[in-house]
Amino acid sequence: xxxxxxxxxxxxxxxxxxxxxxxxxxxxxxxxxxxxxxxxxxxxxxxxxxxxxxxxxxxxxxxxxxxxxxxxxxxxxxxxxxxxxxxxxxxxxxxxxxxxxxxxxxxxxxxxxxxxxxxxxxxxxxxxxxxxxxxxxxxxxxxxxxxxxxxxxxxxxxxxxxxxxxxxxxxxxxxxxxxxxxxxxxxxxxxxxxxxxxxxxxxxxxxxxxxxxxxxxxxxxxxxxxxxxxxxxxxxxxxxxxxxxxxxxxxxxxxxxxxxxxxxxxxxxxxxxxxxxxxxxxxxxxxxxxxxxxxxxxxxxxxxxxxxxxxxxxxxxxxxxxxxxxxxxxxxxxxxxxxxxxxxxxxxxxxxxxxxxxxxxxxxxxxxxxxxxxxxxxxxxxxxxxxxxxxxxxxxxxxxxxxxxxxxxxxxxxxxxxxxxxxxxxxxxxxxxxxxxxxxxxxxxxxxxxxxxxxxxxxxxxxxxxxxxxxxxxxxxxxxx
Numbered sequence: 477x478x479x480x481x482x483x484x485x486x487x488x489x490x491x492x493x494x495x496x497x498x499x500x501x502x503x504x505x506x507x508x509x510x511x512x513x514x515x516x517x518x519x520x521x522x523x524x525x526x527x528x529x530x531x532x533x534x535x536x537x538x539x540x541x542x543x544x545x546x547x548x549x550x551x552x553x554x555x556x557x558x559x560x561x562x563x564x565x566x567x568x569x570x571x572x573x574x575x576x577x578x579x580x581x582x583x584x585x586x587x588x589x590x591x592x593x594x595x596x597x598x599x600x601x602x603x604x605x606x607x608x609x610x611x612x613x614x615x616x617x618x619x620x621x622x623x624x625x626x627x628x629x630x631x632x633x634x635x636x637x638x639x640x641x642x643x644x645x646x647x648x649x650x651x652x653x654x655x656x657x658x659x660x661x662x663x664x665x666x667x668x669x670x671x672x673x674x675x676x677x678x679x680x681x682x683x684x685x686x687x688x689x690x691x692x693x694x695x696x697x698x699x700x701x702x703x704x705x706x707x708x709x710x711x712x713x714x715x716x717x718x719x720x721x722x723x724x725x726x727x728x729x730x731x732x733x734x735x736x737x738x739x740x741x742x743x744x745x746x747x748x749x750x751x752x753x754x755x756x757x758x759x760x761x762x763x764x765x766x767x768x769x770x771x772x773x774x775x776x777x778x779x780x781x782x783x784x785x786x787x788x789x790x791x792x793x794x795x796x797x798x799x800x801x802x803x804x805x806x807x808x809x810x811x812x813x814x815x816x817x818x819x820x821x822x823x824x825x826x827x828x829x830x831x832x833x834x835x836x837x838x839x840x841x842x843x844x845x846x847x848x849x850x851x852x853x854x855x856x857x858x859x860x861x862x863x864x865x866x867x868x869x870x871x872x873x874x875x876x877x878x879x880x881x882x883x884x885x886x887x888x889x890x891x892x893x894x895x896x897x898x899x900x901x902x903x904x905x906x907x908x909x910x911x912x913x914x915x916x917x918x919x920x921x922x923x924x925x926x927x928x929x930x931x932x933x934x935x936x937x938x939x940x941x942x943x944x945x946x947x948x949x950x951x952x953x954x955x956x957x
Contacts, residue, residue, distance in 0.1 A: 489714060492621055493707040501619065501705040505628055507678035508615055509635035511571055511608035513671045514578050516639020518547065518601045520792070521668070523770050524647025524785055525661040532658045533591055537902055545899035546595045547602035548764075552891035554606025559614075559884020561607075567615035567685045570607065575676035577604040582668045601668075610887045613871035614879055618685040619705060621714075626806030626936060629871050633864040634799040639671075641792035644770075651785050690718050691876055735885075738878055743948050748882055750931055751873050754815070755890030757924035758866040761822045762917040763858050764894050765901045766791055766851060772902065773851065776910055777833070778844035787848055791855040798859030805860075811869050811936050815928045818861025823921030825854035830915040847910070872935040875944040 492498075522544050530540055562570040577600060585597030612632045620628035646667055654660045683705075689698040695715065702711035738744045766773060770791055774784035805814070829850045836843035874882030904913050935943055 489717065490707065490710045492623055493710065495707060497703075497705050497707060501628070504619060504682050504705070505616055505631050507675070507682055508571065508612050509632050510671050510675035510678060511574060511612040512632040512635030513639040513642075514668065514675065515605045515608050515612075516636035516641075517643045517668050517671065518578075518605055518639075519636075519764070520640035520643030521647065521664050522547070523644060523788060524651055525664040527781065528651070528655070528658075529594070529661040532661065533594070535591065537906075539591055541899045541902055543591070543594055543598060545895050547598040547605065548891055548895035548898045550599040550602025551606030551609065552888045552895060554603035555610045555887035555891055556606075556884045557603075558607030559610045559880040559882075559887070561880075562611045562614065563688075563880030566688055567611055567618070568679055568682055569684075570611045571615065571679045571682075572676060574604045574607045574611065575672050575679065577601075577607070578672035578675070579669055582665060582672060586662045586666045597665075606887065606891055609867075609891070610880070610883050613867050614883055615685055617868075617871035618687040618879075619683075619701075621706065621710075622938060622942075624807055625872065626811075626868050627803050629868045630799075630803045630806045630864040633859075633867045634796070634803055637792070637795040637799045637859060637863070641789070641796050642667075644789045644792040648786050648789055652782075686715070687718060687876060690715065695719070735881065738881070744875070744878065747873060747875075747947055748878075748885060750933070751870055751882055751886035752889045753927055754866055754869055754873075754932060755886045756893045757819070757927060758862055759890055759893035759897065760917070760920045760924065761819075761858060761862065762826070762897060762901075762914070763822075763855070763863070765897055765913075766855060770851070772905065773910065774844065774848060776905060777847040778838065778840075779848075790848065790852050794852050794856040795859045795863075798856045799864055801860050802864035806864060806868060807936070809936075810934055811865055811872075812928065812932055812934050814861050814865040815869070815932065816925065818857060818865065819921055819925040819928060821857035821861060822854055823918050823925060825850055825857060826914045826918035826921060829854065830911050830918065833910040833914070869932075869935060872943065873933070873947075875947070 526540060526544065529535065529543070535543065558570060558574070565573075581597050581600030581604060583597075584600060585594060588594040588597055613629055616629045616632060617625055643664075647664055650660050650664055654663065683701040684697070686698040686701040689695075689701065698718070699711060699715050702715055705711075706714060738748055770784075770788045772784075774787055775781055779787055802814075829847060832843075832846050832850060836846060870883050870886055874886075901913075904916075908916075933947065
């Protein structure tokens with residue numbers, strides 16, 4: 477009966493209406509997505525900065541891996557802490573704090589005298605990147621109406637790839653114009669300070685998540701926020717729905733779930749494992765081997781170092797194009813369908829890259845261009861069907877009382893897989909070359925495809941409250957009506 481009454485409440489919600497509140501929601505999403513832009517720039521800038529940094533600081537293969545992966549492993553910790561702290565302190569307050577960490581980490585890195593200080597700066601940036609990777613998607617999902625939640629939440633992933641593309645373009649320009657300077661890598665990193673300042677100033681003027689406020693019994697504040705991003709009748713009805721769903725316990729007590737309780741409850745435990753699986757599967761496609769070591773892959777395929785730096789912009793461009801296409805599809809195509817198409821295409825691209833590297837011997841004149849085209853196709857498929865869908869999915873699948881904990885643990889696992897690739901990819905390429913590396917990614921992709929097909933529930937077209945009730949009722953593969 478509880479589920480039925482909840483569904484009735486959702487059906488009774490007034491439809492979305494045009495008005496200034498829609499523009500306000502757009503402004504909020506743009507400001508919050510500076511966190512995604514920072515995420516993208518800080519993870520992508522190493523792609524072009526690593527070689528001049530290594531030359532200036534005398535890094536070897538091991539220390540290059542440590543510099544690259546230190547941000548990623550720190551991001552795993554940041555994701556875990558960010559989710560929990562955002563539950564306690566609020567989504568908005570956490571984003572303001574993360575902007576400060578982004579700025580401080582950038583200053584440390586730019587002024588670093590040697591390897592140890594570089595790692596310290598990368599760790600600080602990693603903590604901020606990990607925190608942003610959990611807090612921004614949740615903040616956007618909790619503010620967005622369920623009808624357009626996918627396209628609102630997905631803007632963060634588009635911001636991430638825009639940040640990565642910006643890093644690739646900045647690297648190419650600075651590398652070409654100022655490549656003769658020993659400190660050109662410091663300038664590449666310094667650019668990160670600008671969006672950090674924009675995030676800090678912008679979030680000071682943004683509202684708190686209405687669901688976070690309601691979960692603490694602060695109903696009047698939650699309604700005031702909803703009135704700025706919804707029409708009046710929709711705001712009142714939506715707050716009533718949140719309250720009926722039990723997101724705001726009586727007396728204002730925020731009844732957060734602890735990990736032990738999640739692990740004892742079968743449907744919560746299964747939801748947590750699904751979130752972890754989706755996050756890890758996305759990383760094990762090897763997408764960040766291209767984002768971090770794209771120049772290395774292209775040099776291995778036959779490009780010169782300078783040509784590889786410029787050619788590396790192509791995957792960044794297709795990532796942004798794919799992200800925009802994904803954003804347009806996100807409220808039209810089911811999440812499961814999107815993920816299944818994505819893993820099918822990326823696995824096919826892995827196989828083709830492996831085959832091309834076998835069929836075209838090193839030194840063959842068309843080898844680098846064929847591999848570049850296949851890498852671009854892989855990044856395009858990844859961004860169009862997997863990256864945006866993954867982050868939207870993780871922001872949706874957890875119930876309110878464990879949302880910060882759940883996404884924090886899922887993204888923690890995501891970053892650990894990312895870090896393993898960041899640390900091990902240079903050695904893997906050295907040991908088995910492009911051929912073995914991408915055939916290995918293809919095998920992992922086939923396993924991920926089976927996991928998505930058999931275990932992942934649909935989340936599109938449901939409010940966060942309705943989805944929670946459906947998962948609790950044991951309908952894990954329920955399709956949208």
